[in-house]
Amino acid sequence: MITLENVSVAYGTGARRVLAASDVSLHVTPGEAFGLVGESGSGKSTVLRAVAGLIAHAEGRIVLAGQEMGRRRSTATRKMVQMVFQDPYGSLHPNQTVDQILSMPVAIHRLGDADRRVATALREVGLGREHRFRYPHQLSGGQRQRVAIARALILQPRILLLDEPTSALDVSVQAEILNLLTRLRRDHGLTMLMVSHDLAVIAHLCERIGVMSRGELLELTTADALASGTVTHPYTKQLLRSNQGFDPSSVDIDATPAA
Amino acid sequence: MSDVTLRADLGHWRGWLLDQAPGSRWQARLGRWYRAWLGFRRNGLAMTGFGVVLLLVGIAIFAPLIADREAATLQVLTQRLEPASWQHWFGTDELGRDIYARVVFGSRITLTIVALVSAIVVPVGLGIGLPAGYFGGMVDAVLMRITDIFLAFPRLVLALAFAAALGPGIENAVIAIALTTWPPYARLARAETLTRRRAEFIEAAELQGASHLRILLTQIVPLCLPSVIIRLTLDMAGIILTAAGLGFLGLGAQPPAPEWGAMVSSGRQVLLDQWWVATIPGMAIFITSVGFNLLGDGLRDVSDSRAG
Amino acid sequence: MSDAPLLTVRNLRVVYPSDEGDFRAVRNVSFTLGRERLGIVGESGSGKSTTGRAIMGLVPEPGRVEADLLRLGDTDLRTLNERGFRKLRGKRIAMVLQDPKYSLDPVMTVGRQIAETHRHHFRSSAKQARAAALEMLEAVHIRDPERVYTQYPHQVSGGMGQRIMIAMMLIAGPDLLIADEPTSALDVTVQHQVLAIMDEQVRKRGMGLILISHNLHLVSSFCDRVLVMYAGQIVESCKAAHLSEAQHPYTRGLLAALPELGHRRLVLPQLQRDPAWLEDVAPLTDATP
Numbered sequence: 001m002i003t004l005e006n007v008s009v010a011y012g013t014g015a016r017r018v019l020a021a022s023d024v025s026l027h028v029t030p031g032e033a034f035g036l037v038g039e040s041g042s043g044k045s046t047v048l049r050a051v052a053g054l055i056a057h058a059e060g061r062i063v064l065a066g067q068e069m070g071r072r073r074s075t076a077t078r079k080m081v082q083m084v085f086q087d088p089y090g091s092l093h094p095n096q097t098v099d100q101i102l103s104m105p106v107a108i109h110r111l112g113d114a115d116r117r118v119a120t121a122l123r124e125v126g127l128g129r130e131h132r133f134r135y136p137h138q139l140s141g142g143q144r145q146r147v148a149i150a151r152a153l154i155l156q157p158r159i160l161l162l163d164e165p166t167s168a169l170d171v172s173v174q175a176e177i178l179n180l181l182t183r184l185r186r187d188h189g190l191t192m193l194m195v196s197h198d199l200a201v202i203a204h205l206c207e208r209i210g211v212m213s214r215g216e217l218l219e220l221t222t223a224d225a226l227a228s229g230t231v232t233h234p235y236t237k238q239l240l241r242s243n244q245g246f247d248p249s250s251v252d253i254d255a256t257p258a259a
Numbered sequence: 260m261s262d263v264t265l266r267a268d269l270g271h272w273r274g275w276l277l278d279q280a281p282g283s284r285w286q287a288r289l290g291r292w293y294r295a296w297l298g299f300r301r302n303g304l305a306m307t308g309f310g311v312v313l314l315l316v317g318i319a320i321f322a323p324l325i326a327d328r329e330a331a332t333l334q335v336l337t338q339r340l341e342p343a344s345w346q347h348w349f350g351t352d353e354l355g356r357d358i359y360a361r362v363v364f365g366s367r368i369t370l371t372i373v374a375l376v377s378a379i380v381v382p383v384g385l386g387i388g389l390p391a392g393y394f395g396g397m398v399d400a401v402l403m404r405i406t407d408i409f410l411a412f413p414r415l416v417l418a419l420a421f422a423a424a425l426g427p428g429i430e431n432a433v434i435a436i437a438l439t440t441w442p443p444y445a446r447l448a449r450a451e452t453l454t455r456r457r458a459e460f461i462e463a464a465e466l467q468g469a470s471h472l473r474i475l476l477t478q479i480v481p482l483c484l485p486s487v488i489i490r491l492t493l494d495m496a497g498i499i500l501t502a503a504g505l506g507f508l509g510l511g512a513q514p515p516a517p518e519w520g521a522m523v524s525s526g527r528q529v530l531l532d533q534w535w536v537a538t539i540p541g542m543a544i545f546i547t548s549v550g551f552n553l554l555g556d557g558l559r560d561v562s563d564s565r566a567g
Numbered sequence: 568m569s570d571a572p573l574l575t576v577r578n579l580r581v582v583y584p585s586d587e588g589d590f591r592a593v594r595n596v597s598f599t600l601g602r603e604r605l606g607i608v609g610e611s612g613s614g615k616s617t618t619g620r621a622i623m624g625l626v627p628e629p630g631r632v633e634a635d636l637l638r639l640g641d642t643d644l645r646t647l648n649e650r651g652f653r654k655l656r657g658k659r660i661a662m663v664l665q666d667p668k669y670s671l672d673p674v675m676t677v678g679r680q681i682a683e684t685h686r687h688h689f690r691s692s693a694k695q696a697r698a699a700a701l702e703m704l705e706a707v708h709i710r711d712p713e714r715v716y717t718q719y720p721h722q723v724s725g726g727m728g729q730r731i732m733i734a735m736m737l738i739a740g741p742d743l744l745i746a747d748e749p750t751s752a753l754d755v756t757v758q759h760q761v762l763a764i765m766d767e768q769v770r771k772r773g774m775g776l777i778l779i780s781h782n783l784h785l786v787s788s789f790c791d792r793v794l795v796m797y798a799g800q801i802v803e804s805c806k807a808a809h810l811s812e813a814q815h816p817y818t819r820g821l822l823a824a825l826p827e828l829g830h831r832r833l834v835l836p837q838l839q840r841d842p843a844w845l846e847d848v849a850p851l852t853d854a855t856p
Contacts, residue, residue: 039754054462078468091459095481097287104477105467130280133287138279141611148463155467170610170781172838175824179834197754204826204835227829242755243828245788251763253708 001159001191002028002051007060009046020046022215023060028208030158033185033192035206035223037199037239043215044195045163051193052083052161065158079109082152086164088144092136098122098147099132105155121150125180142173146180153184160185162194166201178204199226199243211236298561305557311550319366330357331364332515340533350535353525358535361517362543368518369547372433372502377491379437384444385483389475391445392452403449410442418501422510429518432511436501440494447490451483485562492555496548503544519544572599573742573775574622577636578850581617581799584629592617592630594799595850600743604769604776606790606807608783610821614799615779619745622777623662624652635851639743658688661736663765665748667728671720671735678704678716681735688739703734707764726757730764737768744769747779762789783810783821795821798845817844 009021021043028034036044050058053073062069064081085091092101102121106114122132125146136144145165152160165181166174182205185192196202202209203223211219211233219233231237241250277294281287299305318325335355343350349358391402409417421435455461455478464474505511506520514521519540526537581593593614598605609615621632622639624647637644639659647655656662664670672680681703682696691699697716704712707730720728729749736744746765750758766789769776780786786793787810795803795818803815813819820838 039756052466054465075468078466081466083463083466085459085463087459091463093460093478093481097281097284099284099287104464104469108468108473133281133283134279135287135291151463151467171783171821172610172824175826175835175837178826179837182834200826200828203828204831223831227831238756240828242759245784246759246762247788248763248766251759253760253763253767254710 001030001032001065002026002034002193003061003063004047004051005061005063007047007050007058007062009043009050009055009058019215021050021058024212024217025060026210026217026220028191028193030191031185031189032208033194033206035202035209036193036195036212037197037202037209038212039197039239041214042212044212046215047212048083048161048163048193048195051159052081053078075109079155080157081159081161082155082157083161083163084145084148084152084165087168088141088148089136089168091148092144094136097133097135098127098139101136101147102151102154105151109155111155117154121154124153124184125150126176140173141169142176145169145173145177149177149180149184153188156188158191160190160192162192162196164196165194167196167198174201181205199239203227211239295561299557302557302560304553305560308550308553308555308557311546312554315366315370315547315550318363319370322363322367326360326363327357328360328364330360331517332356340529340536342533343535349539350533352522352536353529356515358522358539361522362519362540365517365519365522365540365543366547368429368512368516369499369502372429372436373495373498375433376437376440376498379433380441380444381487381491383437383441384487385448385480387441387445388448388450389452389479389483392449393456393471393475393479395456399449402445406442406445409439410446412439414439414497415501415504418505419508419510422505427510427513429512429516432502432505435505436498439501440498443494444487444490447486448483451486452479455479455482485558489555489558489562492551492558495551495555499544499548499551571640572601573640574600575636575638576600576618576622577634579618579621579632579634579637581614581621581626582631582633584631592799593621594847596796596799596801597851598794598801598804600775600777602773602775603792604766604778604790606778606780606786606793607796608780608786608793609796610781612798613796615796616747617799618796619662619747619777619779623656623660623745624649625662657684657736657739657741659741660743660745661739661741663729663732663736663744663746663749665751667725667732668720670732671728673720676717676719677723677731677735678718681731681738684735685738699738700734703738704731706737706768707731707734708760709734725753726761729753729761733761733765733768737772740772741774743775743777745777745779748781749778750785751780751782758785783825787811800848802844802848815844816841 004024004026007021007024008019011018011020024047026034036047038044046055049055051062051064053069056071064077067077069077099118102118103114106117111117118132122128127143127146127150131139131143136147139147162181166177169177178201184190192205194202194206203226207223209221209223209226210217211221213235219231219236221231221236225231226240229240231240275286276290278286278290281290333356335351338351338355339353341347341351347357347359349362352358352361387402387406391399417439418435421438422431425431425434461474461478464478502511503520503523506518507524509521509524512518512521522540523537530537576599577597579593579596580591583590583592596614596618607615607618617626620626622637622644624644626632634645639655642655671677678697678700681700682693685691685696685699686693701712701716704715709715709727709730715723715727715731723731744765749765750761753761765776778786778790787807790807793805793807793810794801795813795815797817803813803818805813810818811822813822820836823836824838826835
């Protein structure tokens with residue numbers, strides 16, 4: 001469903017050229033949930049944005065549902081791939097009601113029957129009629145993220161991209177959103193590509209996981225391997241250790257912080 | 260209807276407006292306006308400004324009811340330069356015209372100029388600034404250099420040159436003022452667009468397949484408009500003064516039109532002996548400018564507190 | 568003397584008046600702090616940050632702070648005005664916030680900012696202050712203090728910025744450090760370095776530390792004792808190592824809702840909020856031990 005071959009993204013030119021992602025190749029089968037994990041600056045979000053088509057100058061091949069993606073995406077391909085952003089405060093237009101936000105994609109793709117579609121989408125993400133005409137500032141963080149998910153789903157995409165969808169949320173709300181995503185994936189047969197810095201979150205939702213650091217895909221592993229600790233790359237091992245909570249004995253206090 | 264049921268009814272509307280779960284698009288929008296109004300109402304100075312502007316609009320609309328249209332232009336040479344009296348509340352000018360009537364009808368000219376200038380400046384400013392900020396690169400460079408050229412001329416001098424070249428008259432004064440007023444709006448719209456260009460909700464709209472035009476009109480314009488309107492309100496004083504200045508120099512409204520600036524100009528020869536001839540229209544200009552300024556400040560405060 | 572609590576808080580209340588009635592952000596919070604590491608966890612809106620701010624005297628208008636007892640050593644914090652608090656801040660209590668970018672002056676080199684703090688509190692000479700600042704930068708394991716001294720805040724990474732913040736906060740030798748989500752903006756590995764540095768300094772100087780965080784794992788593995796807050800109240804207080812055996816259904820619900828690596832569940836148990844948790848707990852009286 002998603003195939004990346006040697007995808008590279010660079011910013012700047014000449015001596016100031018920075019490779020945000022270099023030669024990333026991976027393959028996600030239909031209905032699968034694939035996770036990319038790494039720290040900030042690892043390039044995981046860059047890869048996701050390249051798949052989304054938000055980075056026009058990405059090099060390499062990106063094939064989605066058998067179609068090779070070019071520089072410009074048609075409206076039909078846009079409909080196939082949707083994304084949920086990290087910040088539920090920044091990803092909804094502050095001056096539009098939930099109704100307006102959800103109606104826009106319906107209008108763009110001339111799907112018709114906007115009223116029913118919006119109502120269905122809201123019901124599907126667990127929001128009631130009372131939320132329909134509220135502004136984002138009248139909603140909690142979790143409710144906003146539900147609206148963002150509804151906005152992505154209303155186009156009935158085949159691929160859902162998730163950029164740290166729960167990292168701005170409280171623990172209890174995170175569980176609700178993760179459960180919602182699990183259910184939607186099952187009900188709609190969605191293929192998911194998720195990015196997160198949280199190993200536990202990514203291993204909860206995804207079967208296969210890629211570990212990224214400094215723009216490179218270091219290791220392809222599985223949630224089971226992470227759980228049992230049978231990972232090979234030293235960086236993955238280090239991430240796994242850090243995830244187990246604070247342990248003064250394992251911290252290299254003098255190590256230079258990564259830029 | 261008794262007072263009690265009226266109050267209950269008002270309470271009902273208030274509740275409907277402040278409902279946290281509105282039932283329709285309109286209720287949501289009206290509720291939003293009502294909340295903004297509640298915030299605005301607390302600001303005393305802003306309310307004063309709002310009152311002045313409202314009063315001005317009222318005077319302009321009902322001018323024929325509160326003053327005699329004939330008296331504004333009727334020359335009674337036997338009653339030249341009379342001080343205030345029951346017959347002429349603000350006295351008469353050098354041609355024996357009633358200053359009160361002239362000031363009242365002058366508000367129409369002032370408001371016309373203000374409205375026409377706004378109607379030109381906002382679309383032009385947004386039309387130049389939005390694409391510049393949104394597309395960046397060459398588009399930005401070209402559009403902003405054009406803006407810079409207009410910005411480089413001193414406002415009044417350029418307005419004078421235009422008015423002189425096009426010939427005196429209200430329409431030409433409006434065009435002259437508008438031509439010199441739009442560049443800051445283009446810059447403002449560009450700056451507002453730039454801060455929002457990379458927002459996630461813009462990217463989300465892009466991912467949904469929205470065209471550039473749709474993104475500009477439905478996503479970015481609503482966010483730029485408040486600051487543009489505030490800026491416009493604050494600029495009103497300057498626009499009114501420029502219009503008055505052009506009138507004063509004989510390049511704006513032509514006699515016998517009761518334009519405030521022209522009235523001040525005609526009164527300046529007799530300023531020492533018959534002070535009211537120049538002072539009364541001067542006061543009108545002053546009060547209107549302050550009113551718009553206070554209103555603009557108030558609007559800015561309301562929008563700032565909402566953003567913060 | 569070392570047995571006397573550093574900080575005593577009894578029935579702390581913070582109220583924000585508003586059009587729709589008073590909002591009680593913190594309700595009857597009581598705890599004492601010795602020379603230990605205390606964690607306060609809770610979700611957003613639980614009042615954990617407001618508690619920290621109240622101790623620092625940083626609750627913004629029109630918020631009101633009330634308490635039956637609020638003592639730092641022998642100082643009664645309730646009687647202090649803004650000037651009194653300003654003298655206290657830095658010298659006796661210090662605070663590290665989430666983002667050093669907002670806490671540091673962007674147009675002054677970091678070294679000068681630390682030195683200024685030293686001069687402000689000790690009326691020291693420029694030379695002494697500089698030496699103290701360099702020493703402090705070294706203490707937070709900055710390898711090249713001379714170079715970092717001359718850098719501006721935007722030139723340093725997040726982890727480095729937080730080290731600098733710690734250096735600046737500790738230079739006047741406070742007894743109590745309040746760290747409000749100090750590492751939430753950092754990557755895990757850097758997070759742990761910053762925590763280790765903070766831990767080292769707090770131990771070395773015999774200070775008290777309050778770590779405010781939403782991260783249950785982090786707090787339970789870093790602190791000695793944990794307070795769990797919900798809707799402005801402390802619902803649970805326990806030894807950090809025993810957090811997994813927490814009693815209150817809220818704490819248990821939070822722990823269960825966390826996805827775990829070695830324990831994959833199809834559906835995460837969602838927290839069912841009980842309205843009873845919102846009811847006021849009895850305020851501490853003299854009779855209660």
